Amino acid sequence: IDSIVTEYRRHMLDLSVQPHMPLKSDLEKYTVIARRLYDAVIGPAERFLSGRNLALISPDGGLNLVSFSGLIDSDGKYLVENLSVHHLLAGRELVRLGDNPNSGEGLLAIGDPDYDASAADRKECLEIVQHASAAGCEDTTSVRRSGWDFFGGDSLVALPGTRDEIRSIAEGWRHVSDEPVATYFGSQASEDLFKAAAPGKRIIHLATHGYCVSDKSGSPGKVDAHSIRGSRSSENPLLQSGLFFAGANMRGRGADSLGIEDGVLTAYEASAMDLLGTDMVVLSACETGLGEVQQGEGVYGLRRAFQVAGVRTIVSSLWSVSDRETAFIMSQLYTETDETLPDKLRRLQLDRIAKLRADRLTDHPYAWAAFIALGDWR
Numbered sequence: 001i002d003s004i005v006t007e008y009r010r011h012m013l014d015l016s017v018q019p020h021m022p023l024k025s026d027l028e029k030y031t032v033i034a035r036r037l038y039d040a041v042i043g044p045a046e047r048f049l050s051g052r053n054l055a056l057i058s059p060d061g062g063l064n065l066v067s068f069s070g071l072i073d074s075d076g077k078y079l080v081e082n083l084s085v086h087h088l089l090a091g092r093e094l095v096r097l098g099d100n101p102n103s104g105e106g107l108l109a110i111g112d113p114d115y116d117a118s119a120a121d122r123k124e125c126l127e128i129v130q131h132a133s134a135a136g137c138e139d140t141t142s143v144r145r146s147g148w149d150f151f152g153g154d155s156l157v158a159l160p161g162t163r164d165e166i167r168s169i170a171e172g173w174r175h176v177s178d179e180p181v182a183t184y185f186g187s188q189a190s191e192d193l194f195k196a197a198a199p200g201k202r203i204i205h206l207a208t209h210g211y212c213v214s215d216k217s218g219s220p221g222k223v224d225a226h227s228i229r230g231s232r233s234s235e236n237p238l239l240q241s242g243l244f245f246a247g248a249n250m251r252g253r254g255a256d257s258l259g260i261e262d263g264v265l266t267a268y269e270a271s272a273m274d275l276l277g278t279d280m281v282v283l284s285a286c287e288t289g290l291g292e293v294q295q296g297e298g299v300y301g302l303r304r305a306f307q308v309a310g311v312r313t314i315v316s317s318l319w320s321v322s323d324r325e326t327a328f329i330m331s332q333l334y335t336e337t338d339e340t341l342p343d344k345l346r347r348l349q350l351d352r353i354a355k356l357r358a359d360r361l362t363d364h365p366y367a368w369a370a371f372i373a374l375g376d377w378r
Helices: 002-016 024-049 061-065 119-133 160-176 191-197 267-271 302-308 323-333 341-358
Strands: 054-057 084-087 107-113 181-186 203-207 210-212 241-244 264-266 280-283 291-294 298-301 313-317 371-375
Touching: 002 024, 002 061, 084 341, 084 371, 107 160, 107 191, 119 191, 160 181, 160 203, 160 323, 181 191, 191 264, 203 323, 241 267, 241 302, 264 267, 267 302, 280 302, 298 302, 302 313, 302 371, 323 341, 341 371
Parallel strands: 054 084, 107 181, 107 203, 203 280, 280 313
Antiparallel strands: 210 241, 241 264, 291 298, 313 371
């Protein structure tokens, strides 16, 4: 199974560097891999799926990096065409999630950070927001920083499309909920503001660059529009993935003297936050579902970190996704329906498959199966 998963991941990573969407030849290669993986993993349990409409999957090892919805059965159908799929960190979650603590209130949505914002600008914006909301910002989650030598010398590029994404989500939220919504962009979209504003929120949506250090070659990676790759195998695995906020390009310059963060939220820092009562965190960034895989322990990355912090459900991605596609999927997550989250994701995936087929384009799962949900499925 591990060897097939390696082929699967290599195939998806190869597609992520192509300047175009998957071609028919790419789908033919993928079909061979996906059928082998289906036969090895789903095949032995296939008889139990008959007549079911939901599969809860608790994967181990490299299977944590597979989007099961896109696996292909012997009839040539994607698994999502037969039922909804949802991921669990471990089988014991079926017991843990039976406890239903009080939910927080409102939506916090952050996007289009100004990665070049100076420490002074971020400090000023933070103080303005604090004063306007009369909310304190004392924080105890500032922990060991990664160090910018970890990421190489290039800079993050802006994500203006995420501003439209956040605005669309906020507008949709106001139509379906009376709970408050807070949106932050530019210099306000800082790590400090996130840490101050996130506790107590029911839903958190973060649209920014993410990183996962997964290349073991020993050479530093490049910061680009998708992710960061480098090597630091001796690091705590929860320091090898994270999210970028305003000022991240400043590499921490001036932050310490003003007593603020450097703009790089590691998974380690996220795990130290108190997010008990947060029903869902949506990580609208590339490869936020990745991390260091350890047998019997799952993935040490952002999705695990937010669960440790108390979040019930995390939506994250397993490979790079276009801004346009991400924005569409994200906007649909907050529409008012009677569907569970797995059913909603399934409907969005089936709609995307139907649209690709109607347009006579390749329905490769790379185009629609990147986002997975982990945790509470209800």
